[in-house]
Amino acid sequence: MREPPITADAAAAGVEATRLHNAKLGMIHFAVYLAFYLGFVFINAFRPGWMETIVLAGLNLAIVYGFGLIVAALLLALLYGRLCRTVPVARDPVFGVDEAGAAGADDTTSGDREVDRS
């Protein structure tokens, strides 16, 4: 069922709320990955011997953690893409051009809203 058109103010509020949601989501994902990355860097810097420990399928921690960081980046990126909301169609505040001319047209994320700018 088609949602009723929303006003310009409501659209602006929607844009802001969506951006805040995405920014917050981004910071959470960033914090999770940062902790994982810092663990790797600090072990290398202060306990390099640990990296030689065989931990999985005959592979040492250096290989498993290194591959883990690459895989984790991809998994977190996919999760972030899945959870993000799309910014509704809005006028760009700086340049006055359409910022998201076809928002939602090819987007698969949840939370999209159709906005009637008329």
Next chain:
Amino acid sequence: MIYDPSWSAVIVFLLFVIGTIGLSARLGRSTKSTEGYFAAHGQIPWAVNGIAFAGDYLSAASFLGICGMIASYGYDGFLYSIGYLAGWVVALFVIAEPMKALGRFTFADALDAKFNSPGIKAAAGVSTLAVSMFYLIPQMVGAGVLIRPLLGFPHWVGVVMVGIVVITIVVTAGMVSTTWVQFLKGSLLVLFSGVLVVAVLRRGLEVDRESFPAIGPLSADVLAAESSGGSIAGRPVIPPDGGWEDHPRYVRLARPDGVGFDLYRADPIREQAAGEDGASEDGDDGDGDGVDEEDAGDMVMLRQGQSMTELANDEWLVDGAPFGQGEGERQLRPVGQITRLPGDRDSTGSLGPIAYLTTLSESEVALWGSEKVELADGTATVYFQKPTPGSQVLRPGEHPVFAGIRGDDPTARINFLSLMLALFCGTASLPHILIRYYTVKDGAAARKSTIVGIASIGFFYVLTLYLGLGAMTSGSMDVTNNNMAAPLLARAFSPWLFAIISAIAFTTVLGTVSGLILASSGAVAHDLLGGVLGLQLSGTSQVRVAKLAAVAVGGVAIMLGIVFEELNVSYLVGWAFSVAASANLPALVMLLFWPRTTKQGIIASVIVGMVSSLGWILLSADTFAKVYGLDPDAAPVPFSQPGIVTIPLSFVTLVIVSMLTKPSNATAERSR
């Protein structure tokens, strides 16, 4: 090592070049506006943009440099792969969507979105130029390095050739052609790297004790007695003379063909006290190799090495014979051997990706070291084998840059932390990467293209470990220069694979340099001339100026690529990351997340970050040794990587200056 020119490589490369220039000319007809030139009208599909991210980002440093470093030192090169990829997390989670929302053509647009300040445009424009130049030089030098062995042309021909092709690509259709060239390059790079890795795994691992044989074990007393003119293993020993007598560790055996000599190095035999596999769980014996060992009496092993001597008349000798390929001449032989496999097998046959690593970790590999030896007729560089347990190859701390993490010097650990911080923060601050966010239509497309970029770049970096280790054990490495490790690995399989990988290496340079020149021309035409000097240009005129700027920047890049030929410039990419992370990231992040940021704060942050990181680098031990040729101990800064100091300094500067320049309530009220 002498490379025979590969005409198949020339043909494949020319096809690439003709194809990309043809594509650019075709796309150029529809690219007349500023939106088209700088941002491809924001109409690049997100999936294409994602692969173009990979094409933009995976420079010669990634492909040739990391593979070469892994091939020579093992796991340490993979640390760069991890750091470079981790930086994309910052780009996706923190930067991608706001960057698209704030900016239009250049990095300065985003920083200046709220303030419209010429000062911000000037600082960000200069920072873009500085970072891009540091990034450009190694790419251009890399082009010359590639073309010399492949086509037999001098270095400058390669630099000029790449420069002209790239300028043509950028000038014809700006971001549109640049994007498609990068898309093509990114796709081919990942695809054929995958093909090469499959070939490596199918070949498996194979012992080679013949290329560089070992003699022994011998008693040190016997060696001393025979060294002065006796015989070893039935071969006459050449009495040490001409300066070799000062280096008793080296023994020269006469060759049956009488052309030069075979050089051997005597290594004391060490017994491994921690078991046969050499793995030590609780540290090592202090020799830095991580293996708990003890001397096994006075027994030695002679292992064959190679030497290259530069004579006073600028001629070269290889193991005592003139350098060359003709009769009576010799050249350095390719290296990279496995000397022992688990279970003393001779070969493994095809291996899976995990079995490849576990088998290698239980094997022994001949890595190579080098040292300078002063002789009567010149200076010899002696290349010698370093038999290394595979478990040691697959751990961090073997490369000189990272060796400090296994030592007692705390500054070496700080240096490592600083490098990993710069890699993490640098990606999301590189102007030529950031402008790619303007080529898609909206924030969602920016986000999705970054995810595609992370997938393709991450996959490629996994491949780099196998490419490097494959080259390490391929018997095809150039002992004097590891930058050609990946193409030479391909040559070990097929001349056509070599041709394609070499051509892709060229295209790697083309793709990255195109992005850098475009970012630089935008900084000149849009930020500095338009934003700072206030030249009001129409769309077409601005494009014309940007194209002129691209030609000028390309010309400068060509000159720098020729001037820096002899300099080891691969570390300049590291400089670019440090400067970008210090100058750009703090301002961008604070603009997005701290509402009290002022324009003065941003300007100060960019300038302080740029000047402090550059100053630190110029005063570092690395630069003293590699650039100035001075004693590195005389360097005034305690470690070489600036990021851990200059990134926080830039943040603090922004906060302090913003607080000092915050508008009064009345001013803020009036401006509403």
